[in-house]
Amino acid sequence: MDTRFPxxxxxxxxxxxxxxxxxxxxxxxxxxxxxxxxxxxxxxLSPAAAAMLLTLVDAVTPLRLAAGAEAEAWVRFxxxxxxxxxxxxFVLDPTATLMELDAGTDEEPEHGATLILExxxxxxxxxxxxxxxxxxxxxxxxxxxxxxxxxxxxARSRARFPRGVDAILCADTRIAALPRTVRIEEA
Amino acid sequence: MYVATKGGExxxxxxxxxxxETRRGDATLPELTVPQIEEQLGLAVDRVMAExxxxxxxxxxxxxxxxxxxxxxxxxxxxxxxxTLPRFGASAALDTGAMHIRRRISATYKDLPxxxxxxxxxxxxxxxxxxxxxAEGNALPAVPHAEPNTAQTPRVTELLAREGLMQREATSxxxxxxxxxxxxxxxxxxxxxxxxxxxGDEGFLLGLGYSTQRxxxxxxxxVGEIRVGEVAVCFTPPELGFEIELGDIGVTxxxxxxxxxxxRTEPPQFTRGYGLVFGHGERKAMAxxxxxxxLRAEELGEDADAPAQQQEFVLYHCxxxxxxxxxxxxxxxxxxxxxSELENVRTMRASAxxxxxx
Amino acid sequence: MNAQTGYNFAYVDESTKRxxxxxxxxxxxxxxxxxxxxSREMPLPYGWGTGGIxxxxxxxxxxxxxxxxxQGADDTTNAVSIRAxxxxxxxxxTTERTAEATVIQTRHRIPEHALTERQIxxxxxxMPEPLFRLEARVAETKRMHALADYGLMHVKLYEDIARHGHxxxxxxxxxxxxxxxxxxxxxxxxxxxxxxxxxxxLQLFGAxxxxxxxxxxxxxxxxxxxxxxxxxxxxxxxxACTLCGSRESYLDEVITDDRGGKMFVCSDTDYCxxxxxxxxxxx
Numbered sequence: 005m006d007t008r009f010p011x012x013x014x015x016x017x018x019x020x021x022x023x024x025x026x027x028x029x030x031x032x033x034x035x036x037x038x039x040x041x042x043x044x045x046x047x048x049l050s051p052a053a054a055a056m057l058l059t060l061v062d063a064v065t066p067l068r069l070a071a072g073a074e075a076e077a078w079v080r081f082x083x084x085x086x087x088x089x090x091x092x093x094f095v096l097d098p099t100a101t102l103m104e105l106d107a108g109t110d111e112e113p114e115h116g117a118t119l120i121l122e123x124x125x126x127x128x129x130x131x132x133x134x135x136x137x138x139x140x141x142x143x144x145x146x147x148x149x150x151x152x153x154x155x156x157x158x159a160r161s162r163a164r165f166p167r168g169v170d171a172i173l174c175a176d177t178r179i180a181a182l183p184r185t186v187r188i189e190e191a
Numbered sequence: 192m193y194v195a196t197k198g199g200e201x202x203x204x205x206x207x208x209x210x211x212e213t214r215r216g217d218a219t220l221p222e223l224t225v226p227q228i229e230e231q232l233g234l235a236v237d238r239v240m241a242e243x244x245x246x247x248x249x250x251x252x253x254x255x256x257x258x259x260x261x262x263x264x265x266x267x268x269x270x271x272x273x274x275t276l277p278r279f280g281a282s283a284a285l286d287t288g289a290m291h292i293r294r295r296i297s298a299t300y301k302d303l304p305x306x307x308x309x310x311x312x313x314x315x316x317x318x319x320x321x322x323x324x325x326a327e328g329n330a331l332p333a334v335p336h337a338e339p340n341t342a343q344t345p346r347v348t349e350l351l352a353r354e355g356l357m358q359r360e361a362t363s364x365x366x367x368x369x370x371x372x373x374x375x376x377x378x379x380x381x382x383x384x385x386x387x388x389x390x391g392d393e394g395f396l397l398g399l400g401y402s403t404q405r406x407x408x409x410x411x412x413x414v415g416e417i418r419v420g421e422v423a424v425c426f427t428p429p430e431l432g433f434e435i436e437l438g439d440i441g442v443t444x445x446x447x448x449x450x451x452x453x454x455r456t457e458p459p460q461f462t463r464g465y466g467l468v469f470g471h472g473e474r475k476a477m478a479x480x481x482x483x484x485x486l487r488a489e490e491l492g493e494d495a496d497a498p499a500q501q502q503e504f505v506l507y508h509c510x511x512x513x514x515x516x517x518x519x520x521x522x523x524x525x526x527x528x529x530x531s532e533l534e535n536v537r538t539m540r541a542s543a544x545x546x547x548x549x
Numbered sequence: 550m551n552a553q554t555g556y557n558f559a560y561v562d563e564s565t566k567r568x569x570x571x572x573x574x575x576x577x578x579x580x581x582x583x584x585x586x587x588s589r590e591m592p593l594p595y596g597w598g599t600g601g602i603x604x605x606x607x608x609x610x611x612x613x614x615x616x617x618x619x620q621g622a623d624d625t626t627n628a629v630s631i632r633a634x635x636x637x638x639x640x641x642x643t644t645e646r647t648a649e650a651t652v653i654q655t656r657h658r659i660p661e662h663a664l665t666e667r668q669i670x671x672x673x674x675x676m677p678e679p680l681f682r683l684e685a686r687v688a689e690t691k692r693m694h695a696l697a698d699y700g701l702m703h704v705k706l707y708e709d710i711a712r713h714g715h716x717x718x719x720x721x722x723x724x725x726x727x728x729x730x731x732x733x734x735x736x737x738x739x740x741x742x743x744x745x746x747x748x749x750x751l752q753l754f755g756a757x758x759x760x761x762x763x764x765x766x767x768x769x770x771x772x773x774x775x776x777x778x779x780x781x782x783x784x785x786x787x788x789a790c791t792l793c794g795s796r797e798s799y800l801d802e803v804i805t806d807d808r809g810g811k812m813f814v815c816s817d818t819d820y821c822x823x824x825x826x827x828x829x830x831x832x
Contacts, residue, residue, distance in 0.1 A: 016558045020610045023570050027608065030577045031751045031766045032666075060574075062567055093571075110695035114575040114584045137580050137727050138766035140749075166695075166729065170578040183578035183766075185727065199629035267594065274590040275556065374585040374760035377688045503686055513595050513758045520596025520675065523627055527620045527657045527816055530802055531719035531738040534784045539713050 007078040009046040012058055018042075022059040026172060029181035034134040034143030036126050036180050048072035052174035053096060053120050060118070061085045061094050068092035070099060096120040098151070102161040105169050113166035116184065124149030126175045136186040144191075145180055147173060158188050214259050228252040237441070237470025238262055242511060243269030244371070244390045246440045246469050263392075267512045274371070281366075283425040283434065287444045287467070288346055290420040297347050298414040299448060305344030310419060347415040348446045348463055357461045358451065379502055384486055385479075389468055391509030393475040399499040399509075400481030408485045408497035412464065415448040419471050443472050447480035454492045462491065559606040560638040565589055569607040569762070573753060576764035581726025582694070583677050588760040598631055599757030601654050601673035608669060608753070609635065609652060614642045616650035621658035621799065621816035628656070647819050657720075659741040661798050661820040664750035666767065672735045674756040677763065679723040679733040699731045702774065710779050719784050725772045726765055734771075740783040740799050745771040788813040793824035 012018035018040040025037040041051030042058065048071035049057075057079055061067055066088040069076055079085065085094075091106055095117050108115035131146030132155070150173075161168055161184065168184030182188070215222065229236055229252035239251040243266040251269055258264035294310025297303055309315075323329055351357035367382035375383065388396060403410040421439040428435065447464035451457075464484025466476035485499035498504055508514060557563065565587070572586040591599040609615065615635055619628040623645040631654065632643050644650050647660045656673040664670060680690045683701045693699065702723060709717045716722075722739035726732045734742055735754060745752065745765060752765040765771060775781035786800045791812045798820055800813040815821035 016563060017611065019563065019566075020558075020608075023566075024608065024610060027570075027573065027577070027751070030574050060567060060571055062564055064568070065571070111691050113579050113582060114572070116575075116578075118574070137769040138577075140747075140768045166579050166582060168578075170574070185578065185580065185766075199624050199626045200633065203626060203630060267590075270590045271592045275562065277562075371589075372587045374587060376585065503688065507687075512590065516595025516597070516599075517675065517758055518596075519594065523597065523656075524620050524625055525657070525736075526801055527738055527799070528720040528736050530786065530800070530816075531740065531784055533802065534786055535717060535719040538715075538784070539717065542714055 007046065007074070007081045009044055009074070009078045010042055011082040012040070012042050012055075015058075018055070019059045022055040026056060026059065026179060026181060029172070029179050030138075030170070030183055032138045032143070033136065033182055033186040034128065034132075034139065034145040034180060036128050036145070036178050038177050039179055041177050046072075046074040046078040048075035049078070049096075050122055050174045051177045052179045053122055054078075055177075056120055056172055056174065056179065057083055057094070057096070065093040066091060068095040068097050068100065070097035092117060094118050094120060096122075098122065101151075102154075102157045102169050102171075107161070107164055107167040107169060110167060113168065116168050116170065119169055119171040121150075121171055121173050123147050123173050123175050126173060126178050126180050131191050133189040133191065134182075134186050135189075136183075138183070138186070146191075147180075148175075155188050155190050158182070162187065214257075223256060225249065225252045225256055228255050234471060235260070235262060235265075237468075237472055238393060238475070239265040239269060240469040241472055241475060242266035242390060242392060243273065245269050245273040248470075263511050263515050267515070270512055280426060280428070282437070283427070285422045285424065285442065285467075287418065287422055287442070288344075288349075290344070290418055290422045290442075290444075291439070292344055292418055292420040294419040295344060295416065296414070297416040299347060299416075303347065303350070344418070346418075346446065348448065351415070351448070351461055355460070357448070357463065358457070360463070375506055377503055378489075379506060381483075381487070384502065384506060385465065385467070385483060387506045387509060388466070388479045388482055391479070392511035392514065393472070393478065395509050395511065395514075396478040396482050397474060399485070399505060400478035403481050403485050403497065403499045408488065408499045409493060410481060410484060411450045412481055412484065413448045414477070415446040415463075417443065417445045417473055417476065419443045419473070441470050443468050443470065443476045445473070445476035445480045447477070447484060449484050451491060462487065556638055558639055559609050559635070560592070561589070561603060561606040565603075566607045569603055572762045573604065573607065573764065576753070576762050577751070577766050579730075580765055580769050581724075581730030581732040581763060583756075583761040583763045585760055586762050588757045591757065593631070593634070595758035596675065597627060598654070598656055598673035600755030600759075600762070601656070601671050601757075602631060602634070602755070603757060604671050604753050604755035604762065605635065605652060605654050606639070608671075609639055609641055611639075611641065613651045614644050614649055616644050616647065616653045616819075617655075618653065618658060618660070618817075619656040620801075621660070622818040624818060645819055647817075657736050657738075658799070658816060659737060659744045661815070661817045663744075664748060666749045668750040670748075670750050670752045672737075672752065672754045674733065674735045674754045674761070675758075676721075677733055677754065677756040677759050677761040679731050694730060697729060697731075699725075702731060706774060707776070710776070715779060715782070716775070722781075723774050725774060727769050728772075731774075732763065732765075732771075738784070738799060739773065739781070740785050742771070742773045742781070743783060747771070786813050790815045790821060790824075793821045793828065795821070795824060 021040040025039045029037045039052050039055040041055045045051050045054040061083045063084045065085055067085045068089050095105055105117040125148040127146040130144050134143045134145055170184050171182040173180045229248050235255055236248055236251045239254055239262055240246055254265035254268040295308045348357050352359055370383055370386055421441055423439055424437045425434050426437050445466035448461050451460055451462040453459035464480035466479030468475045482499050488495040488500040568587055572584045576584045591602055617628045617632040619625040635641055636643055647662045652669050654671040678690050683705055684690050706716050720738045721736040722742055724732050724734050747768045749767050751767055754763045773781040789796045792814050795815055798815045801816045803812050805812055
C-alpha cells in the first residue's frame with residue numbers, strides 16, 4: 005500500500021490555500037477557483053480533486069473512492085481515511101448518484117455527504133444558470149462532462165432541503181462548488 | 192475634550208507584570224518550588240489533574256504555581272496544554288482489580304477478602320488546627336510499616352454480582368466516544384457521561400450528588416467500596432502487536448451500590464453508580480458515583496425529574512472551565528448591547544409615563 | 550511547526566483545522582443551521598472568543614490582513630489581545646482599517662463601512678441557539694429547527710408587543726436566514742441587523758463553548774423577525790457623534806462627570822477616525 009506520488013509540497017499552507025478556494029467556491033456557487041495542487045498526482049485523480057482530498061479528508065471521514073488502484077494507494081497513505089461505500093462523508097466515484105448518498109437528517113443535515121465530481125472543464129459566463137444563497141442575481145457556469153441527468157437529479161436532491169448533498173466539481177486545477185441550496189437551470 | 196481610552200497593549204503588559212509580582216509575593220521569603228507543591232500540596236495537584244483531564248503531577252503542580260493556587264485556573268492551564276498534545280493511540284481499559292492498594296474501604300461489609308485498609312485518610316482526624324504545623328522542622332510521627340498486601344483484593348461489586356445480586360454492566364467492544372474531540376449530543380451514552388463527570392467540577396458534582404441524598408432523585412446509596420492506589424496503563428503499539436506497560440498512574444475508584452426495585456424485564460437487584468478520578472480524590476469519586484447513578488434513571492425506567500437525573504442539565508454545566516469562562520466573560524465590555532438596552536428602556540419608560548399621564 | 554512559537558501556523562493543529570473547515574463548509578451549504586464541531590480548548594478562556602478564534606485560525610493564510618474589533622473598537626483590551634495572539638502564532642498582517650482587512654473578527658458589532666466580496670466577517674458567539682431563553686433543552690431546540698417550528702419565538706415577540714407596544718429586544722435580535730432557519734446574529738445591536746441582509750461578504754459564526762459553527766453565505770436574505778403591523782425598527786441613540794458628527798453610526802454613551810454629563814461617540818473607531826481625518830483635511 006505504498007505510493008510514489010507526493011502530498012502537498014507545503015502541507016500547512018497549501019491546505020489553507022486550497023481550503024480558501026473551496027470556501028470561496030461553496031460561498032459563491034458557480035464561481036470557478038484555482039486550488040494549490042500537490043506537485044504530482046496519481047493517475048485517476050485531477051490535481052483539483054487530489055487537493056480537495058488532502059484538504060478535507062482524514063482518519064475520521066469515511067471515503068467512497070473509485071479512481072483506480074494507484075489513486076487509492078495514494079489516498080490511503082496521505083489521508084489515512086477509512087474506505088466505505090455506505091455512509092461515506094466524501095464520495096469520489098463517477099458511478100455515484102446524488103439520491104443514493106447520505107443526505108443527513110432534518111435534525112443533523114450536516115451529515116449529508118460531499119460529492120467530489122471530476123468533470124472535463126469548468127468555465128464561468130455561460131451554461132447552467134445558478135441562483136440561490138451566495139449569488140447576487142445569477143451565476144452562469146459551463147460544465148463540460150457532467151454525468152447524464154445531473155441537473156434533473158440535482159433538482160430532486162435539492163427538494164429534500166435541509167437534507168441533501170453538496171458537490172465540488174473538479175477539472176484540472178480548477179473547482180466550482182454546488183451547495184445543496186443552489187438552483188440549477190439548464191441553459 | 193474627550194479622548195477614547197487607548198494603549199490597551201501597554202495596559203495588558205503592565206497587568207501581566209503586576210500579576211507576576213503578586214504571584215511571587217514577598218521576595219524576602221523563599222520561592223515555592225514546583226516539586227514542593229507536588230509533594231506537599233498533593234491533593235490540590237490531584238484535583239487539577241482530574242479536572243484538567245491530564246495525568247501529569249509535575250505539570251499540574253506547575254499549573255498550581257502559575258495560577259497562584261486558583262485550582263480552576265490551574266485546570267484550565269493544563270487543559271489548554273493537553274489539547275495541543277499529539278495522540279499516539281488508546282490504552283487498554285484500566286484494571287482497577289489489579290490496583291496496588293494504598294487505601295480500600297467498604298461500608299457494606301464488616302470484613303471482606305483483601306481487608307479494610309484505612310490508608311492516609313483525614314476520616315478520623317479531629318479537625319483541630321495543628322499549631323505545631325505552623326512551625327517548621329517538626330519530626331514526623333513514626334509510621335508503622337507493614338508488608339504490602341499482595342493478596343487479591345476482589346471488587347465488592349463483583350462479589351455481589353457472582354450471587355446475581357448486582358446488575359452486570361453491558362460490555363462493549365465499541366470505541367467509546369470522546370467529548371474532547373466530538374461535541375456532546377443527546378442522549379449521551381454512559382461512557383461519554385462518565386468522561387464528562389470525571390473531568391467535571393468537584394464542587395458542582397458534590398452539590399448534585401448531595402441533592403440525590405436529600406430527595407432530589409431517589410437514591411439509596413451504599414459505598415460498596417472506595418479504593419485508592421496505583422494501576423498500570425497498558426498499550427498495544429500497532430508496530431509491536433503485543434501489550435506493553437507504559438507505567439503506573441494514581442487513581443481513586445468508588446463503586447456505589449444502589450437498590451433497584453426491578454422492572455418488567457429485570458428482577459430486583461442492586462445497581463451501580465461508578466466514579467473514577469485521577470489521583471487521590473475520594474469526595475469527587477463518590478459524588479461522581481452518585482451522579483452517575485442519578486443519570487441512569489431513564490435507562491432503568493425510573494422517574495427522571497430531579498436535577499441530578501437530567502443529562503443535559505448535568506453534562507452541560509459540570510465543566511468548570513466552560514462554566515467559569517461564560518460566567519467571567521460578563522466582565523468583558525458589553526457597552527454596545529447595554530447602550531441598546533438603555534435606549535430601549537428609555538423608550539419604554541417614556542411611553543409608560545405618557546400612558547399614565549393620559 | 551513554527552520554531553519561534555513552538556506551535557503550528559495559527560496555533561491550531563492541522564487535523565483540528567480540517568475538522569473545523571469541514572464544519573464551516575457544511576455551515577455555508579446550510580445557511581443559518583448550527584453545525585456541531587469538536588471545539589478545542591484555546592489558550593484564551595471560553596467567553597473571550599474561542600469560537601471566533603478557532604474559525605479565524607482555520608481560514609487564515611499568510612496573505613490575509615486581519616482586523617479584530619470588540620464593541621466596534623480596535624483598541625478594546627480583548628481585541629488587542631486577540632490581534633496580538635494571531636500576530637504571534639500566524640505572523641499575519643493586522644490592520645485597524647476596515648477597508649484594508651480581508652478577515653475581520655468581531656464581538657458585538659458589524660463595521661459601519663459596507664463590507665465587500667473580498668472580505669470575511671467572523672463573529673464571536675456566546676450563545677448560538679436563538680431559542681435558548683424559551684427552551685433550554687438542546688435536544689428539543691434541535692427538533693424545533695428540524696421542523697422549522699418557530700411558533701414559540703413569534704409568541705414571545707407578540708407578547709412583547711402586547712405588553713410594551715413594540716418588540717422589547719434591542720440586541721441579539723433573532724433573524725430568519727434564507728426563509729428557513731431561525732438564527733442568532735450574536736449579541737450585535739439590532740441596529741446592525743439590516744447590514745447582514747444580502748451582505749456581499751461571507752459571514753461565519755463560531756461558538757466555542759457551545760461547540761457550534763454556522764454561516765450566512767454572501768447575498769443571502771437575512772430578515773429580522775417582525776409583524777406586518779409592527780415592523781422591525783433598529784434602535785440608535787438620537788444624537789450626533791461628538792467627535793465626527795455622524796448621525797448614521799451606532800453610538801456609545803460616555804459618562805463625563807457625576808452630574809449627569811454625557812456625550813455620544815461612534816462605537817466604530819475606524820469609521821469615526823476616518824471621518825475626523827476627512828473633516829480635518831477639508832478644514
